[in-house]
Amino acid sequence: MDRDDPTRIRDIATRWSLIRKAHAGDDTSATSARHALVDRYCGAAWRYLLAVTGNEQIAEELFQELALRMLRGDLRHADSSKGRFRDYLKTVLVNLVRDHYRKRPDGESSQALSDALASKDVSAAIDGEGEFVDCWRDELLQKTWTALDESSATLAAVLRAHVENEELTAAEKGRIVQGMLDSPFTANRYRVMLHRARDKFAKLLIDEVAATLDSPTEEELRQELRTLRLLKYCQPKT
Template structure:
């Protein structure tokens, strides 16, 4: 096993964070903060999509965070595989319980009772949260790596998808205050894309179990990121 692979196997997953957040010791508060910080915005968006009544949506969210903070979710079973599936199940049950308790009919759109039915709203919100976190990782990598411009290069290409390389290279030159040749930009773009995929894999490894290559690739495809993954791993400026 390479050093890089060894590091990946040592990454704490969300399953271990759930356990750590409810265990005694200094790691508890840190783990709880990581869980809340990672999922607060995504889960808030999802609940408000499913529960159109803002007051009721806020009640569901409050109950979810209460369960998390009081240890009611400490029994999360990592053998179930994907952490997002676990969260989705918990949220669906809370929504159903609230609607039934209030005798509200019908339930929100979609069959919340059947976990085997895809939930496009949840998958979309989760995918956007994953990509946002990967971008944050890339920005952090750039900020902590001398002379690194991966986030800037990838952002320039994303902002100007149809522009010729020569034009984008000039834009980067204006940012860095030094000449940048089209070939240098192209190479930097390839490396930036490779780093983005590396960080995407790291992010996903924290949310699934097991975490071998096949499982990671399956998660990438299930989240609708297969096209991005293939594009960023083929090289070249596409």
């Protein structure tokens, strides 16, 4: 990755450090860290639960249970030496779904849930890696867009104009950005700012992914980006 600085990557506060802080006690700092965990992972968790259940009511019920467990400190058993946090979180979510499908005492609902669990689509979604990876990837991209918005409204507008209107010329995209920002935007300025926007997005995305790992090497980070199909966003455009 030509855009990343190994020293900067080592200095990123990892989600594992947040997890350890969240389970270091019951003081205000730990409580705040637990709330931060919920905020950090709610998007990916919700996407996954809705995808595998196909039911907003069930997904909401399971999501609330996950949030309760996080705030209660039940993720204290997560161990960075045993792998990536996303793998641990997926295991927690899979167990939530399976428990929900198996423990409903009411006959008709229990049968309906059993039938759903036995269905090919639901079983494949639960057992397979792809569904969760897609949800995790989508959430990382969303968080990167949010970070870009917060970092520079101009760069965010330029990049959005590009990805949403790839067929247009630089001059036409410049006019779109001009309308969004109410500021003059020539074709040349658009080209320069697009390069900067891509570079900033790549750095923010690398930061987001690096923060989900525990002190990753450059190769470990590259492999995670490759697994999540995000590496293309972090390579220079010709």
